[in-house]
Amino acid sequence: MVRGLTIVGVAVAIFIAGCFAENSWRLVRTSIPEMGRKEIEPTLGQGVLLGILGGLRTVIADGTWLRSYVAWEKRDRAACEGLMRTACALDPRARYFWENTGYVVGYDMAHWEIRRRGGYAKVSPEIQDDLFKSYARKGLAVFEDGSKHTGGNPGILISAGQMAEIKLKDNLLAASYYKRATESANVPWFAYFLCARSLWEGGQRKEAYAWYRNQWLEKLRGVGDSSPDDLEHLRYFEAELNLPVLQRIPRQTWEK
Amino acid sequence: MLNLMKQSLRRTTWIARITFLEAIRQRFFAFLILLSAALVVSSVSFRFLDFGHGELKFVADFGFGGIFFFGSILTLAMTAQLFFAEIENRTAMTLLAKPVSRWEFLVGKFIGVWAVLGIFIFTLTLILGLIMWGRHQELVALAEAAGRVPPDLSVSGVAAYALLQWLRLGVIAAMVLAVSSVARSFLFAIVVGAMAVLAGQLQWIAEEALLKEKQITTVYQSFLWLITRIVPNLQQFNIGDALALDVASVSNGAVWAASLSGCIYIIVLLILAGLGFRRREI
Amino acid sequence: MSDEIAISVQGLTKDFRVGLVGHKLRAVDNLSLEIPRGQVYGLLGPNGCGKSTTLKIILGLVPATAGKVSILGFGSATSEARRRAGFLPEAPYFHKFLTGRELVSYYARLSGVAEVDLKSAVEVALDATAMTEAGNRTIGTYSKGMLQRIGLAQAIVHQPELVILDEPTAGVDPVGAAAIGKMILAMRAQGKTVVLCSHLLGQVEQVCDRVAIMDKGRLVLEGRVDDILARRDRQVITASDLTDKAWAAAEAALLAHGAKDVSLTHPRRSLEELFRELVKGSRDA
Numbered sequence: 001m002v003r004g005l006t007i008v009g010v011a012v013a014i015f016i017a018g019c020f021a022e023n024s025w026r027l028v029r030t031s032i033p034e035m036g037r038k039e040i041e042p043t044l045g046q047g048v049l050l051g052i053l054g055g056l057r058t059v060i061a062d063g064t065w066l067r068s069y070v071a072w073e074k075r076d077r078a079a080c081e082g083l084m085r086t087a088c089a090l091d092p093r094a095r096y097f098w099e100n101t102g103y104v105v106g107y108d109m110a111h112w113e114i115r116r117r118g119g120y121a122k123v124s125p126e127i128q129d130d131l132f133k134s135y136a137r138k139g140l141a142v143f144e145d146g147s148k149h150t151g152g153n154p155g156i157l158i159s160a161g162q163m164a165e166i167k168l169k170d171n172l173l174a175a176s177y178y179k180r181a182t183e184s185a186n187v188p189w190f191a192y193f194l195c196a197r198s199l200w201e202g203g204q205r206k207e208a209y210a211w212y213r214n215q216w217l218e219k220l221r222g223v224g225d226s227s228p229d230d231l232e233h234l235r236y237f238e239a240e241l242n243l244p245v246l247q248r249i250p251r252q253t254w255e256k
Numbered sequence: 257m258l259n260l261m262k263q264s265l266r267r268t269t270w271i272a273r274i275t276f277l278e279a280i281r282q283r284f285f286a287f288l289i290l291l292s293a294a295l296v297v298s299s300v301s302f303r304f305l306d307f308g309h310g311e312l313k314f315v316a317d318f319g320f321g322g323i324f325f326f327g328s329i330l331t332l333a334m335t336a337q338l339f340f341a342e343i344e345n346r347t348a349m350t351l352l353a354k355p356v357s358r359w360e361f362l363v364g365k366f367i368g369v370w371a372v373l374g375i376f377i378f379t380l381t382l383i384l385g386l387i388m389w390g391r392h393q394e395l396v397a398l399a400e401a402a403g404r405v406p407p408d409l410s411v412s413g414v415a416a417y418a419l420l421q422w423l424r425l426g427v428i429a430a431m432v433l434a435v436s437s438v439a440r441s442f443l444f445a446i447v448v449g450a451m452a453v454l455a456g457q458l459q460w461i462a463e464e465a466l467l468k469e470k471q472i473t474t475v476y477q478s479f480l481w482l483i484t485r486i487v488p489n490l491q492q493f494n495i496g497d498a499l500a501l502d503v504a505s506v507s508n509g510a511v512w513a514a515s516l517s518g519c520i521y522i523i524v525l526l527i528l529a530g531l532g533f534r535r536r537e538i
Numbered sequence: 539m540s541d542e543i544a545i546s547v548q549g550l551t552k553d554f555r556v557g558l559v560g561h562k563l564r565a566v567d568n569l570s571l572e573i574p575r576g577q578v579y580g581l582l583g584p585n586g587c588g589k590s591t592t593l594k595i596i597l598g599l600v601p602a603t604a605g606k607v608s609i610l611g612f613g614s615a616t617s618e619a620r621r622r623a624g625f626l627p628e629a630p631y632f633h634k635f636l637t638g639r640e641l642v643s644y645y646a647r648l649s650g651v652a653e654v655d656l657k658s659a660v661e662v663a664l665d666a667t668a669m670t671e672a673g674n675r676t677i678g679t680y681s682k683g684m685l686q687r688i689g690l691a692q693a694i695v696h697q698p699e700l701v702i703l704d705e706p707t708a709g710v711d712p713v714g715a716a717a718i719g720k721m722i723l724a725m726r727a728q729g730k731t732v733v734l735c736s737h738l739l740g741q742v743e744q745v746c747d748r749v750a751i752m753d754k755g756r757l758v759l760e761g762r763v764d765d766i767l768a769r770r771d772r773q774v775i776t777a778s779d780l781t782d783k784a785w786a787a788a789e790a791a792l793l794a795h796g797a798k799d800v801s802l803t804h805p806r807r808s809l810e811e812l813f814r815e816l817v818k819g820s821r822d823a
Contacts, residue, residue, distance in 0.1 A: 010528060017517070017524045018485030024492050024513035025463050031498035031506040032460075032491065056321025058314055058497075062307050096307050263650060270647050274633060281635055345631030350692060353597045353625035353702075354648040355617035538599040 061091035072104065075112040081105060088146065095153045098146025102156070106139020106163045136167035147180075157181035158191055161198065171202030182215065192220060193233055200237065209237040213249060231255065267356050268364045275368025279334055280375070288330045289376055295322035296384045300391060310407050311395065312388055313501055319384035320496040323421060327376060328453060331425045335369050335432040336445040344442075348538050359530050366426075366433055366526060373425040381418035385411065388500065413499035416511045423518030424493035428453055430525035431488065437532035456490035463489060488521045544700050544731035545573040545596060550605035552591055552755075565591045567755035569605070573748075575699075578722055578732045580746035580763075582739070588755040589735045590628065593704055596733075597625055610699060621650060624693030628705040628735075630685070634678035638669055638688045641677060642695050649696035663695040667721060683714030690721060694730075701725055702733045707741060719745050743767065776805060 068083035084101040091097060110131040114123050123131075143160035150156060161177035164170050178195030181187055192215050199208035212234055220227035231252065238248045279285060299318035303311050342348040342365070351361060392409040399406035432449040439445040462483040465472070472480075492514045498505050552566040566588040573579045581589050594600040596607050598615035612619035632641050642660045651659045664670045667687040672680070680688065686706055693701055703722070707715035715738060722732050722745050736742050742749060743763060750760040759766065775788075785802055792800050 006531060010524075010531065013524045013527060015485055017488070017520045020513075020517045020520045021489040021492065022463065022467075022484060024510070024517040025460065025489055026467070027507040027510040027513045028492045028495055029460075029464075031495045031502070031510065056317060056325065058317030059302075059321055062314075065307050094307070267648050270644060274636075274644060277635065278633055346627045346629070347631055347633070349594075349597075349599060349627045350625065350630055350632075350645070350689070351648065352599055353620060353623065353627075354645065354696075355621045355650055356648050357617065535601055537601070538594065 057090050058094075061087045061094070061097065064090065065097060072108070075115065077109050077112050077116075081109070085142075088142075088149075092149035095146065095150050095155055098142060098150065098153075099156055099159050102139045102142040102146065102159060102163070105142055106136045106167060109138075110135040132167055136163055139163050139167075143177075152180065152184045154181040154184040154187045154191060157184065158188070158194065161194060165198060171198040172204070174198040175202060175204075175208075179211075189220075189227065189230075192216070192230060196233065196237070205237070205241060209234070209241055209243075212237065217249070226252070226254070228255070264357070264360055268360045268367065271351070271356070271361060271364025272367035272371065275338055275365050276371045279338060279369060279372040282334070282337075284333060284337075285330065285372065285376070288326050289379065292322050292326040292376075292380050293383055295319070295326075296380055297387065299384075300387055310501065312392060312407050312409060313497060315388055315391060316384075316497045316500050319380075319387070320417065320421075320494075323377065323380045323384070324494065327373065327421060327425050328428060330376060331369070331373055331428045332432055332446060332449050332453065334372065335365075335429045336436050336442055336449060338369060339365060339433060339436040340442040340445065343538060352538055358533050358536075362433060362437070362530050362533055363526065366429060366522075366529075369429050370422075370426050373429065374422055377418050377422045377425065381414060381421070385414040388414065408501055408503070410500055410503045413501075413503050413506075414496075417496035417499045420493040420495065420499075420511065420514055420518070423515055423522070424490055427456070427488055427490065427518055427521045427525065430522045430529065431456070434525050434529040434532060437529045437536060452487075453490065456488045458491075459484065459487040459489045460491040462487075488525070489517070492517060542575050543572050544575045544610060545571070545733065546606075546608045547571040547592070547596070548606045550592065550595060550607060551603045552588070552595060552600065553603045565755055566595070566602075569752070569755070569757055571750055571757065571760065573731065573733060575731050576726065576729050577747040578726050578734060578745050580742040580749035581733060581735045581752065582742060582749055583752035587752045589752055590704055592752070593625075593702055593733070593735060597623065597702065621696070622698055623700040623702060624696065624698035625702045626686070626689045626693045626704065626706055628708055630689045632677050632685070632688065632692075635676060637674050637676050638680070638684075638691070639664065639673035641688060642673075642691045645692035646695040649698075651696050659695055659697070662697075663691040666694060666724065667691040668717065683710045683717075686710055686714070686718060687721075690718065694725065698730070700731045700733070702735075704735045705737065706734070707736060707738055715741060774805075 064083050065087040068080050068087065071080035071083055081101075081104075084097065084104060088094075088097045088101055110128075113131050113135070114120055114128055117123050117127075120128070140160055140163055143156050143163070146156045147153060147160070157177045158181050161174040161181065164177060165174035168174075175195050175198035178191055178198055181191045182195055192212065196208045196212035196215075199205075199211065212230070216227065216230050216234060220230050231249070234249060296319040299315045299322075302318060303314050342351070348361070352358065388409055389411065392407065396406040428449075431452045432445065435449045435452060436445040439448065462480045466477065466480040466484055495506060495510065495514075499511070548570050550566050550569040551564070554563045554565055555561070556563050569588070569592060581592065583589050591600060595602045596609065596614050598620065601615075607614040609619035610622050612622070636644065639660060642663050643656060646656055646659050646663075661670065664673050667690045669684065669687050669691055672684055672688075677685070677688065686709075690703070690706065693703070706718050706722075710718065719741050722734065725732050726745075726747075734742065734746060746763050748760070748762050749766065751758050780788075789800050789802075
C-alpha cells in the first residue's frame with residue numbers, strides 16, 4: 001500500500017516538474033536560436049554534438065565553417081554543403097553563414113559538377129545550363145531558409161535576387177526577392193532600384209515605374225538627400241515610357 | 257518538532273560543509289576551474305576566428321560554452337565520486353550509524369556539491385563578465401568614434417546566466433545522485449548519469465515536436481508527451497548569450513520560469529534519489 | 539523485553555541477491571541472540587560467516603530479510619537506537635584533511651551533542667582514546683593504530699550506552715591492539731555494553747565476558763568465555779624448581795590416587811605476551 005502510494009506520488013511529482021518545464025520552455029525558446037535538425041544530421045558525430053547540446057554553438061559553428069573551406073578547396077560537394085549547412089543550423093541567426101552557403105551552393109557547385117563529369121568541353125551546353133539552374137535553385141532555397149532564420153535579412157534577399165537574375169535569368173523572380181528586401185528594416189538604398197530594374201527587364205515596364213514612383217514618393221523622397229539617383233532612374237523610365245508631362249513626377253526644385 | 261527540524265538541519269549542514277571542504281580540495285576541481293578560466297580568458301584572443309558575429313557574441317559563446325561543458329563534466333564526476341567514495345571508504349557507515357537519516361545524508365551531499373558548483377560558476381562568470389565588460393567599453397568607444405551603433409551588454413543578464421547555469425548544474429547533480437543511489441558501481445553511475453544529461457540536453461527536440469508538429473499520430477504524441485514529462489529539459493537554462501547581449505529577445509518571466517522549473521526538478525530528483533537510497537545496503 | 543538486554547536479535551535472516559539472475563545467497567540464517575548490558579560481547583567466526591552483516595543489520599545499515607532486531611528496546615533502524623549506539627567499522631576511512639579534533643567534533647555534532655557540551659565531549663573522547671596530543675594533526679598523518687583510536691573516539695564521543703566495534707585491531711600492532719583492549723575494558727568499567735567482532739582470539743579471550751561463534755550464517759556456540767573455555771575434565775598443577783626426584787614422587791602419588799594421563803610440561807607464554815614484553819622493554823630502555 002505504502003509502496004504503491006510512493007510510486008503514485010513520485011509519478012505525480014515528475015509530471016508536475018514536466019509541466020513546469022514545458023511552461024518555462026515556451027517562454028525561453030524565443031531566445032534560443034532554433035536549430036535545423038535535418039541540416040545537422042549528416043555531420044553528427046563530427047564534434048557537432050556539443051553544439052546541439054547547448055554549449056559553444058558559435059565557436060563550433062565557426063570551426064565547422066573553417067572545415068568547410070577544406071572541402072571547398074577539394075571541391076567535395078557533399079562534404080562542403082554538409083558542413084556549411086551544419087554551421088547554418090548551429091548558429092542560424094548568423095547572416096554570414098546563410099549568405100555564403102547560398103553563394104557556394106548556387107554559384108560554385110554547378111562548376112564542380114561539370115568538372116566531375118569531364119569538364120566544360122565534354123558536358124553539353126544544355127546540360128551545363130540545367131546544372132547551373134538546378135544548383136541556383138538549391139542556392140535560393142538556402143537563401144530562403146536564411147531569410148526565415150534571420151528575420152528577413154535584406155542582404156540575404158538581395159543575394160537571392162542576384163542569383164535569380166544571374167543564374168536563372170528570371171527577372172521577375174529576382175524582382176520578388178528585391179521587393180521583399182525593400183519591405184525589411186535597414187534596407188540598403190539600392191534595393192528599390194534593383195527591384196524596379198528587374199521588373200522593367202522582366203517586361204513589366206509600367207508596373208516597374210508605378211511601383212518605383214510610389215516608393216520614391218512615399219519612402220525615398222523623405223530620406224536624407226531625397227534620393228536623387230532614384231529620381232534620375234525614374235526620369236529615365238518616364239522617358240522610355242513616353243509619359244505625358246502631367247503624368248510624370250513634378251519637377252523638384254533641387255533637380256538638375 | 258521545531259527542535260527536531262533544527263537538529264536535522266544542523267546535521268545536514270555539517271554533512272554539506274564537510275562535503276564542500278572535501279570537494280574543494282580535490283585536484284580535479286582545481287584542474288577544471290583553471291582549465292575553464294584559461295578558456296574564458298583566451299576567448300578574447302580567439303575572436304579573430306569568428307565569422308560574421310558580433311565580437312562580444314563570440315566571446316560570450318566561447319566563455320559560456322566552456323562553463324557549460326566543463327561544468328557538466330565537473331558535476332557528473334564530482335557528484336558520483338563524492339557519493340561513491342563515502343560508501344566505498346565506509347565513511348557512510350560511520351555517518352549513517354549515527355542518528356543521521358539517509359535523507360539528511362543525501363541532501364547534505366547535494367548541498368555540499370552544489371555549493372562547490374556555485375563557486376565554479378560564479379568565479380568563472382565573474383571572470384567572463386569582467387572580460388566582456390572591458391571589451392564592451394572599448395567597442396563602445398570605437399563605435400562612437402565611427403558613428404556606429406554600439407553593441408549591447410547587460411551585466412544583470414550575465415548574472416542571470418550564472419544563476420541559470422548554477423540551477424542547471426544543480427539539476428545534473430540531483431540526476432547523478434538519483435542514479436548513484438541505486439547504482440552498484442562508480443562507472444555505472446557515471447555512464448548512466450552522462451546519458452541522462454545527454455537526454456536532458458536533447459529533450460527540447462521532443463518538446464518542440466510536441467509543441468509544433470500538428471500532424472502526428474496519437475501514439476507518437478503520447479510518446480513525446482511521456483519523454484517530455486520524464487526527462488528534464490536542460491536546454492531551457494542555455495540562454496546566456498541572449499541574456500547578456502540581446503536581452504530584448506528574452507521573454508518576460510523566462511528567467512523566473514526557468515529558475516522555478518530548475519528548483520522543482522532538483523526537489524523531485526532528490527526525492528527520487530532519497531527513495532532509491534532508502535533501502536540501499538551500505 | 540528485560541532492561542538487562544542491550545541487543546536482542548530474534549530469528550534474523552539475511553539473503554543477498556547475487557549475479558545477473560539474482561541467485562539467493564544466505565548470509566545470516568535464523569540467528570537469535572541476546573546481548574546483556576554492561577558486558578563485552580565477542581562475535582566470532584571465520585571470514586564470510588555473517589558477523590559483519592549481522593552488525594550492519596543491528597545498526598540499521600542493511601535491511602533484514604526476516605527477523606527482529608532491537609537496541610536497548612528501540613527498533614534498530616530508529617534514530618533513538620542509533621543515538622544510544624556508537625560504531626567503529628572495519629578499516630574505516632576518515633576525511634584526511636580534517637584534524638582528529640575536527641573529525642571527532644563533526645561526529646559529535648552528527649550524534650546530537652549540544653554545542654555547549656561539544657568541546658568537553660570531544661576532549662573526553664580524545665582522552666579516553668589517548669589521542670589528545672595528536673588531536674591537532676591532520677588525519678592524513680596518522681598511523682593505522684591512531685586511525686583506529688580516532689575511529690573509536692568518534693564512536694564514543696556522544697557517550698553511547700552501546701559500542702559496536704568491527705575488527706578494531708585489524709592491522710594494528712600488538713601494542714596498539716593491547717591499548718585498544720584496555721580501552722574496551724575501560725568502557726565496560728563505565729557500564730557500557732561493547733560488542734566486539736575480531737579475529738584476534740587471544741584478545742577476545744582477554745576482554746570478552748561472553749562470546750558467540752558463527753559459521754555459515756548460523757550460531758554454533760554462545761556463552762560465557764570462562765564456561766566455554768574451561769575443561770572440567772583436566773587440571774593443571776604448576777610449580778617452580780621441581781627436581782626429577784620430586785616429579786617422580788608426585789607422579790606416583792597422582793597415579794596412586796587414580797589420576798590418568800599425568801604428564802610434565804612447561805607452561806608457555808603466548809607469542810603476543812612475549813612480543814608485548816619485549817617491545818615494552820625496548821621502548822622503556
